[in-house]
Amino acid sequence: MCSALRSLVEDDARYLRSFQLFLQRSSEHRCMRDFIRGTLPPTLHSVADGKAIVNVIGVGSGAGEIDLEMFSQLRLRRSDIFVDNEVVDPSSQQLHNYKVLVSRQPDLDYIKFSWNEMTASEFEQHWKANKMTKKADFIHMIQMLYYVKDPGATVSFFRSLLHENGKLLIILVSGESGWGKLWRTYRTQLCNAEISQCLTTGDIKSFLDSAGIAYQSHELPSQMDITECFTPGDEQGELLLDFLTEVLDFGRTAPPELKAGVLELLRHPDCSTEVDGRVIFNNNLGALIIDPPA
Template identity: 30%
Template sequence: MMASNMSENKLFNLLSDMKHYHKTYAAYCSKTNKWQEWQKWTESAEFESNVVANLSKNFSGNMDQPIRVLGIGSGDGILEMHQLRKLAAKFPKISASVVEPSELITKYKDTVGRNPVADNITFEWYKQTFDEYLACHGSEKKYHFISVVHAVYFLGDPDVFIKKMYKLLEPGGILLVILLTDHTGSGSIPLHQSELKDDKTTNNYVNSSQVKATLEKLQIEYTQSIYKETTDITDFMTNDDSEEGELLLDFLTSTINFRKSAPYDVRARVMRHFQQGSHIEKTDDGDEKISYKHTSDVAILFVTRRDRAK
C-alpha cells in the first residue's frame, strides 16, 4: 500500500512498500556514519582474527581453488566491498556471488566496473531474493564465507533462513550476520507490533535476540561483538516540513509516513525516545547538529562440523 493512500492513525510497516523504502534508505545513507564505522571494523584486529585468519586456517590447504563468498541482500555493495578487499589481500582467488533483488545491484555492478575491488575477484550477479536464488540454484554450491549485512529483516522466520544459510556453508566456513539489537538504537524505538496494521509484515521484524535464540536452538556456535553508528537526525527533530527529515524518520521507525499517520501518543513517545537517545554537537561552521546513536550486533558465526573442510 502506498503512503498517500493510508488512513489516519494507521501505521504501515516500511517493508510493505519497497519503492518508499528505497527513498528512506537513501535519506538514511546521507545522514549516517555507518560507512566509516564499517570500514573501521573491517580494518580492525577483530575482523582480521575472526574472519580472515580463521578462513585462512580452515582453507589454506587448498589455496589453488577460489574462496567462494556469498553476499545476501548486498544492496549497492558499499559495505560488502570493504570485506572483499580484506579477503583479497589474503587469498589469491575469490569468487563472489551477489544476491540482491532490488535495482541497487545495478549500482553495485557499475561501481565494480568503474573501480574493481581487486584483480583477483570474479563476480556473479543474481537479481533475486534469497529464496528465488535457492529455487534456481539449489544448495549444491557451497560457500566459505556468507555475509548478511542488515538484510535479515527481509528474510522472514530466523529458524528457516538460518538453516538455509547453514546448508550453504562449506564445513569450517563462516557466516557473518549484522543486524540491530532489540534493546538499543533503532531496535528499541517504542513502536508496538499491535500498532502496525499491515499483517503481512507486522511479524517479520527480526532482531538480534531472535537470531541468537535460533542459533542456540540449532546448537550453532557463534561469537558476538558490537559496533555503534551515529545518524544526524537534525532535519526531523527541528523541522516538521523537511521532506528529507520525514524520509529519515520513516526509515528509523520502519513505518510509512510515520509523523502523519501515528497517533499523538505514539508520535510523542517516539520523538521522546529520539530526544533521550541523542546529543547535540557543534559543526565546523558553528551550527548545531543532533546526533542519534544506534547499536548493532555483529554476530560472527563459526560452523563447527566433524567432517574435514574441503
C-alpha cells in the first residue's frame, strides 16, 4: 500500500458509513438473498438433517440481516428446529445493530444468540484456551475474510470445527468482478499487506485446490451504481470511493496519478458498464460451500 495512504478500516465510523452506503447503492444483499432462497436451502437442510438443534457460527456477521435470512430459510422447512448461534464480530456498533434487528423481529425464540465481540483470531484463541470441543453444523464467513491476516489459516481453523455433516459457507467478491480487476491492477498501491484486503473467491479456490479440499462454487451476479464517484467533491461519491479502494479519504489523500488511474479503470468496460448515463460497477460475488475434514 502507498505509504501516504491509510486504510479505511482504521476509522470504524467512516468504514461503517461507507459500507452502509455501498449496501444502498448495490444489489449486494439482494443477490445474497436470492442465493439463500434459491440455492442454499438443500445445504441448510442437509446440515440440520436428523437434528433438533443446529450449532451455527457466524464470523463477521455485521448487522445480521443475512444471518436471519438464512435462519428463516432453515425454519421454513424445519419448523421444529432450534439454533445455537455464536456471533463473532469485533465491531460493537455492528453487534448493537444486530441486537436491535433481533429485538424488532418477532418469532426468533428458536434461536439462542451468544455474542462474541472479537475478531476471528481472538475467537480462535478463546476457543483453544478454553479447550472447547463443541462442533458446528454450519459456519459462515460472509464478506469478512478481507480483514484477517491469514485467510487460509482462518479457513482451516473454522473448518476444523465442523461436524462430520457440517458445511462452511464463504462469500467474497468474485475473481471475475470489477473488484478483481481493480485489485489485480492496483494491488501494491491499494492493498494493506497486514490484513489481506484484496481477496477474491479465486484466491480461496486456489488455496482449497492446493490443499485438496472439496467445495461447491457459485457465481452471484451483482451490481453497484458508482456514478457519484465521478462528480468531484460529491460527499457520497467520496465515501463510495473509500469503500472501493479501502483507503481512508482516498479522494483527498491519493497521489493524483493514482487517483486518475483508479477512476479511469473504474469506468473501463473491464469493471463497469454505462446504462442510461449511470456507471454500473460489476460487483459479482462468489459463494463457496466447503466440506468438513474427512
